[in-house]
Amino acid sequence: MSKRYRIGIGGIAIESSTFSPLPSTADNFVQERGDEIVANYPYFENGTFEGRQDVTWLGTLKARSIPGGPITADSYAAMKGELLERLQAILPLDGFFFDIHGAMSVLGMDDAEGDLISAIRALVGPACIISTGMDLHGNVTETLVENIDIFTAYREAPHIDAMERKAQAVRNLLTCLDEGIRPYRAWVRIPVGLPGEKTSTFWEPGKTVYGKLAESDGVPGVMDASLWVGYVWADRPRNSATTVVTGIDPDAIAAEARKIAQRYWDARRAFDFGVPxxxxxxxxxxxxxxxxxxxxxxxxxxxxxxxxxxxxxxxxxxxxxxxxxxxxxxxxxxxxxxxxxxxxxxxxxxxxxxxxxxxxxxxxxxxxxxxxxxxxxxxxxxxxxxxxxxxxxxxxxxxxxxxxxxxxxxxxxxxxxxxxxxxxxxxxxxxxxxxxxxxxxxxxxxxxxxxxxxxxQDIANLPFERIQRPMFPFDADMEQPDLTPRVFQPIGQEA
Ligand SMILES: [Zn+2]
Structure with missing residues (x-):
């Protein structure tokens, strides 16, 4: 008899502008708990995913808000606390689906998703495989990559592929469990900060830059190639575009990550609004x-x-x-x-x-x-x-x-x-x-x-103080940045 997997689900999702004086609180979030989470995913059917009978899905807390200002420290602590408490109660887990947006800001915190996933990883331990499906307007730090095995992000903006990409993140998680894979991740910070309004995938150059990600998926040893435009209205050091390529061949994913990062960098001046x-x-x-x-x-x-x-x-x-x-x-x-x-x-x-x-x-x-x-x-x-x-x-x-x-x-x-x-x-x-x-x-x-x-939308004239410089378009004439990928070892197998 094949093994039965126990997979947890949870996350806190919001896009929050640090330039908004209106803080977000727990009241702004639609919060789902336990079985409710599994029951409400449009890509799950009667509590199962793509007919898999060998998985027990265990919801923790899934909180989702309309975009807003940064979350108050108290509200974040309360939601994080409940998620961890529910997670503790369902251990041990073979896998965890970390369902986030990626542009959450919390007052007084530089990397809110990094804080949350570090706490989750500490609880589930290194043996649990964690997969995430993110909005391409999220910011991806090294802390996130240190703690997450598999990355997937939307490839369309507006996000018509959101549910398909979330499902892909779950599919990738199951593939890793079935095949006993712990992937490598190649990460590149691309020092470009552009608004979503200029980087739609419905017109050029966003259309080609994102369209070509599928080519990287097809390279042997690559499981997923993702590119984040990032969320620009966050005066945080992590604010930037990023790419993460996940896979089993460290050289192949590094080569693809570099290519994707360079393609985005080369296109930076061509991104523009789609209407007058x-x-x-x-x-x-x-x-x-x-x-x-x-x-x-x-x-x-x-x-x-x-x-x-x-x-x-x-x-x-x-x-x-x-x-x-x-x-x-x-x-x-x-x-x-x-x-x-x-x-x-x-x-x-x-x-x-x-x-x-x-x-x-x-x-x-x-x-x-x-x-x-x-x-x-x-x-x-x-x-x-x-x-x-x-x-x-x-x-x-x-x-x-x-x-x-x-x-x-x-x-x-x-x-x-x-x-x-x-x-x-x-x-x-x-x-x-x-x-x-x-x-x-x-x-x-x-x-x-x-x-x-x-x-x-006048990004270049916003009062940024804490982003890493140089960054385009704030330093419009900056030279070619170092786009060498940082390759992360499979989690649990670090030297
Ligand atoms: Zn988005």
Whole structure:
């Protein structure tokens, strides 16, 4: 009879901007425990993975949050403590699937995922094989590589392959267990810090750079080749792009890692935004002059899908400065300005009432400011799963969606719950990074407004103090860096 494997699962996943003044706490996380974790993976079926009957999956704690600011030390300690306690209870383990994003920042900590995996490794011991499936916007330190056997990251941004890559991480773990393999890992820090908005894999050079990773997978001795753009809004020494190639042939993985790192380095100057960019005034003027409506504008610096606070009223203020919008001649839908107090006022007054409320300046008082508006309660949506109670407040032609909690509106479908016809607006303002394929049909003209906020796209002018220099684009003319891979010995077999 073949051996029955015991595989644990757990992790804490968040993308957190250290430029956000709004700390994240345990309340911001959806937390799953024990069997719930296995039951909820879309790539598991009835508690099994790809028909494998010889595995007992043991969930610990899996916590996942909307992107935000750094986690408070207390909240992190509480989640880490619970994960470790649950892990202790299910030992011994043959394997562990470390399910993280990779861009978690904790207040006062330089390498949060490194801290978590070190504690996990100390508990499970060197014999347990650990695999991770990460977002390509994560930062990968040597501490992570010292403790993890197998790395896999997404290869598409936007992340349409996320579930497939997570499944691949689990598949790789099973392969190592079945074949008794402890892989080598070749790691290269690539001193480049670029935003995800410039490095989409839907256009060049991201498309080719990421497309070629599959070639490395095919090299004998290589199990997985992964490349991380990294998460740039983190003023931490670990902030950079990285590549890790996992496999059984140390020379082959080192050669592939060097090739991948060099390819990314060589492409660094070619990465660019996929749509026209400019300041907020330029975006509004361009949109108002467009022949075909609606025009979509992204208020990119305040993007909650990347860590923005979601309550900076700069674009709203500028929209109302335009007479055609203030008068109602042109209509704009703006998603969103979070403000729980304003929603309470709107609810108390009721649909159709005129109210005066203050929006902005709460979550991000550094980049934002309070903006007083007098408008009409257009509609109310109660107990939304993610946004809580939500009000739409109309000021002239501007319809402002005001949720009680930070919420994302990444797709046209995100607005279905309001019953609005998006095609009737002249302008739709959203706060996301990628404006490509999903919005294309509705809005042929899409503009990225380069606005202030926790995820300001003007990377080179952000007040970084702790990143390792030189790094592109901060040191735009830096010379070719040393991209020699560091090869890590198989865990448990170190000399
Ligand atoms: Zn990502």
């Amino acid at each position: 960019t400019g300041d907020a005034d330029w975006a509004i003027d361009t949109a108002l002059a467009a022949e075909r409506t609606p025009v979509v504008i992204s208020d990119s610096g305040d993007n909650p899908t990347a860590g923005g606070a979601g309550d900076i009223p700069i674009v709203a203020t500028k929209l109302l400065e335009r007479e055609v919008i203030a008068s109602g001649e042109k209509t704009v839908l703006l998603a969103s300005l979070m403000n729980a107090r304003a929603v309470q006022v709107a609810k108390a007054a009721g649909v159709g009432s005129e109210i005066t409320v203050t929006l902005g300046g709460v979550n991000d008082p550094i980049n934002g400011f309070p903006m007083e508006v007098t408008g009409t309660v257009h509609s109310l949506l109660e107990n939304d799963e993610t946004g809580g109670d939500i009000a739409i407040i109309t000021v002239g032609g501007l319809h402002i969606i005001v949720p009680s909690r930070r919420i994302q509106f990444p797709l046209p479908e995100s607005f279905d719950k309001f019953g609005l016809d998006l095609a009737t607006f002249d302008i739709i303002v959203i706060k996301i990074g990628y404006l490509d394929h999903e919005w294309e049909e509705l809005a042929p003209t899409r503009l990225l407004a380069l606005t202030p906020g926790a995820v300001n």
